[in-house]
Amino acid sequence: MSIVYNSSKKTFSLHTAGTTYQLKIGNLNYVKHLYYGARIPDEDLIYLVRRYDRGFSGNPYDSLKERTFSLDAQPQEFTTQQQGDFRINSIEVQNADGSFSFNGRYVSHQIYKGPFTLHGLPTAFADEQDTVDTLELTIEDSVSKVQVTLLYSVFEEKNIIMRAARVRNGGDGRISLKRIMSLNMDYLNGKDLDLISLPGRYGQERQIERQPLTHHVHKIRSGRGISSHQQNPFIALAERTATEDYGSAYGFALMYSGSFLAEVELDQYDQARLVMGINDRLFSYPVDPGQEFDTPAVLMTYTHKGLTKMSHTYHNFIRSNLNRSKFVRDVRRPVLINTWEAAFFNFDDEKLIEIAKAAKGMGVEMIVMDDGWFGKRDDDNSGLGDWYVNEKKIKCGLTELVRQINDLGMKFGIWFEPEMVSEDSDLFRAHPDWVMEIPGRHAVRSRNQLVLDVGRKEVQDYLIESVNRILDSANIYYVKWDINRAITDLWSNALTADEQGEVSHRYVLGLYRVMDGIIKTHPDIMFEGCAGGGGRFDTAMLTYFVQYWSSDNTKPLDNLKLHYGSSFLYPVCTMGAHVSEASPMVPFETKAAIAMCGTFGYELDATKMKKKEIRACKKMSELYHKYYDLNFFGDYYRLSNPFEQVNLVAWETVSKDRLEALVTVITVNLTVNGPQEYIKCKGLIADQYYQLERDGICLVTASGMALMHGGIPIPREILEFTAFLYHLKATSTGDGSHGSFDE
Numbered sequence: 001m002s003i004v005y006n007s008s009k010k011t012f013s014l015h016t017a018g019t020t021y022q023l024k025i026g027n028l029n030y031v032k033h034l035y036y037g038a039r040i041p042d043e044d045l046i047y048l049v050r051r052y053d054r055g056f057s058g059n060p061y062d063s064l065k066e067r068t069f070s071l072d073a074q075p076q077e078f079t080t081q082q083q084g085d086f087r088i089n090s091i092e093v094q095n096a097d098g099s100f101s102f103n104g105r106y107v108s109h110q111i112y113k114g115p116f117t118l119h120g121l122p123t124a125f126a127d128e129q130d131t132v133d134t135l136e137l138t139i140e141d142s143v144s145k146v147q148v149t150l151l152y153s154v155f156e157e158k159n160i161i162m163r164a165a166r167v168r169n170g171g172d173g174r175i176s177l178k179r180i181m182s183l184n185m186d187y188l189n190g191k192d193l194d195l196i197s198l199p200g201r202y203g204q205e206r207q208i209e210r211q212p213l214t215h216h217v218h219k220i221r222s223g224r225g226i227s228s229h230q231q232n233p234f235i236a237l238a239e240r241t242a243t244e245d246y247g248s249a250y251g252f253a254l255m256y257s258g259s260f261l262a263e264v265e266l267d268q269y270d271q272a273r274l275v276m277g278i279n280d281r282l283f284s285y286p287v288d289p290g291q292e293f294d295t296p297a298v299l300m301t302y303t304h305k306g307l308t309k310m311s312h313t314y315h316n317f318i319r320s321n322l323n324r325s326k327f328v329r330d331v332r333r334p335v336l337i338n339t340w341e342a343a344f345f346n347f348d349d350e351k352l353i354e355i356a357k358a359a360k361g362m363g364v365e366m367i368v369m370d371d372g373w374f375g376k377r378d379d380d381n382s383g384l385g386d387w388y389v390n391e392k393k394i395k396c397g398l399t400e401l402v403r404q405i406n407d408l409g410m411k412f413g414i415w416f417e418p419e420m421v422s423e424d425s426d427l428f429r430a431h432p433d434w435v436m437e438i439p440g441r442h443a444v445r446s447r448n449q450l451v452l453d454v455g456r457k458e459v460q461d462y463l464i465e466s467v468n469r470i471l472d473s474a475n476i477y478y479v480k481w482d483i484n485r486a487i488t489d490l491w492s493n494a495l496t497a498d499e500q501g502e503v504s505h506r507y508v509l510g511l512y513r514v515m516d517g518i519i520k521t522h523p524d525i526m527f528e529g530c531a532g533g534g535g536r537f538d539t540a541m542l543t544y545f546v547q548y549w550s551s552d553n554t555k556p557l558d559n560l561k562l563h564y565g566s567s568f569l570y571p572v573c574t575m576g577a578h579v580s581e582a583s584p585m586v587p588f589e590t591k592a593a594i595a596m597c598g599t600f601g602y603e604l605d606a607t608k609m610k611k612k613e614i615r616a617c618k619k620m621s622e623l624y625h626k627y628y629d630l631n632f633f634g635d636y637y638r639l640s641n642p643f644e645q646v647n648l649v650a651w652e653t654v655s656k657d658r659l660e661a662l663v664t665v666i667t668v669n670l671t672v673n674g675p676q677e678y679i680k681c682k683g684l685i686a687d688q689y690y691q692l693e694r695d696g697i698c699l700v701t702a703s704g705m706a707l708m709h710g711g712i713p714i715p716r717e718i719l720e721f722t723a724f725l726y727h728l729k730a731t732s733t734g735d736g737s738h739g740s741f742d743e
């Protein structure tokens with residue numbers, strides 16, 4: 001059992017292979033948080049929590065004359081303001097009597113095997129080899145009878161704890177949740193912690209920022225109805241001295257695709273508190289007697305071995321515990337060409353066949369027909385919502401087009417943007433009340449489109465039926481599911497006036513139901529997510545999509561930063577990345593090497609390419625397959641930071657048995673007459689010899705120790721933007737023989 005309850009000490013110790021999380025039923029039945037860190041034995045860590053008479057920090061009434069017990073200074077598992085704890089908090093509930101009190105005390109708990117699941121929200125599942133145990137611990141306000149059950153699933157071997165909260169209205173009147181967080185994490189000492197987040201913007205998603213905690217509330221949030229380009233629902237808290245290889249780091253990834261919030265406060269006594277969950281802005285959720293409300297889950301991890309180790313934990317978990325699609329592990333994903341940057345809306349069936357024929361020579365295995373194939377859609381001003389084939393463009397019909405593509409030996413993929421509607425569409429003309437628009441006002445337009453009220457059942461049913469009809473009409477192998485605007489005008493014509501605070505969250509729940517009805521019912525189709533690039537790239541989406549289009553920005557040098565930032569949470573196999581015509585000064589080979597740090601494909605007009613370029617692409621497509629296992633399943637190491645002034649940007653993937661590796665180096669700058677530079681490998685076996693090859697030529701045979709501590713000397717007399725792919729393979733010949741490096 002990874003969860004140990006000590007009934008005499010009233011402690012719960014949640015153990016993963018490398019971590020322990022401890023909580024305790026403490027004074028007056030408040031649930032205290034005692035510890036999250038490196039694994040320890042089953043001991044009671046209450047000695048860590050000291051108590052003092054703190055001025056202006058009140059004491060619960062039933063602590064009587066005891067002035068040292070204040071919730072304002074005690075570490076807790078779930079927090080509320082109305083009991084004298086003035087820090088950021090986990091729950092704000094308006095009770096049936098209008099009051100805002102919630103005084104949650106322990107009432108019960110249960111421990112069981114397997115992970116928890118949530119009503120209508122995605123969660124992680126147990127892989128075949130996993131040991132997973134769950135603790136459900138319930139606190140209750142004895143007056144309102146509102147209960148909160150804290151859920152903890154411990155994925156022992158994976159070093160992940162999944163948390164969430166479930167509110168149950170045990171009273172006899174309607175309550176209203178104004179804030180309900182998935183998690184509360186208290187740190188007894190937070191002054192040496194840095195906050196790491198992934199801010200960005202459209203076209204520049206998931207850049208990285210690291211800042212020290214100071215005495216105020218740090219907010220990382222999206223209020224855009226999608227997890228957003230501007231922030232990602234992931235943060236890490238790391239010791240100030242933590243590096244890639246050393247030091248403590250805590251990771252928190254929220255499995256939610258709508259407006260979210262992470263707040264971190266360094267309090268007056270240098271304690272830190274983190275809360276994370278649904279954004280409480282424009283949120284107000286009524287819960288009727290006997291009803292429950294579930295928060296989304298958070299995946300949290302801890303390591304004292306640095307940020308790389310934290311990323312590896314997430315990469316392993318995302319690859320094995322979120323998505324059961326056969327395209328995660330068992331079926332190789334094909335090299336694809338997408339028509340968007342090749343043709344935009346300007347294509348027909350003949351053009352698609354021409355692109356497919358030309359792309360075959362590039363080693364492409366699948367053509368994806370992007371936006372523009374349906375309804376009346378010649379630009380982005382019309383047609384969304386009309387999910388039937390535009391027969392002026394696809395004259396032979398979809399079934400026949402796919403057949404012809406298949407006859408060329410290619411697979412076929414298709415694009416949808418289900419959640420949106422154009423005012424110039426049959427759908428809007430038939431159902432103007434299905435959009436989110438506040439009565440008496442006009443909805444905000446964005447890309448000249450409106451948002452469907454996806455929280456509404458009829459809308460969900462229409463989407464499931466109309467998208468499935470297309471998917472079932474032809475031999476479709478792949479779907480790109482897009483969304484191209486943020487969500488505004490929170491209003492549903494299906495809800496009453498006092499239920500409008502539910503709209504934003506209901507949208508997300510509705511979306512998951514639609515995806516269940518389309519994606520989960522088509523296990524043989526590979527689904528990629530997209531939100532004008534990476535605007536809704538999150539761990540909840542990865543339970544549906546095996547990969548996510550990282551960014552509409554296909555400039556290779558920008559992608560170096562994008563991949564670097566994203567890699568803190570997301571593995572290579574989830575990051576959609578294509579070679580395009582952007583940045584003509586960068587050679588195709590280099591663009592391909594960078595796209596191989598993602599799922600690899602092309603975004604260009606194959607019919608316009610020169611023979612030489614076609615040959616170059618073919619070679620790169622072959623390399624993608626050659627290194628597929630390393631890149632998709634290996635351990636990923638960031639070897640240099642592209643946000644710093646570096647001449648070389650480098651990363652490495654190492655096979656799980658550590659007998660093979662691929663080191664990619666891109667020269668982003670060449671200093672005239674500069675020093676010799678070296679890239680030091682990571683993750684190799686110290687006393688194992690490796691053959692270091694480039695372009696099939698052995699450069700040297702060297703030990704793991706030499707490669708990790710001496711490194712690889714990178715040639716200087718070269719062109720800028722050259723890519724070096726160094727392939728390392730273990731060899732038994734430790735005779736020190738040297739290849740072409742020997743001088």
Ligand code: DGJ
Nearest residue numbers: 340370371530532533552
């Ligand atoms: C935004 C996506 O990111 C692009 O790749 C493309 O699919 C367009 N939408 C189509 O409208």
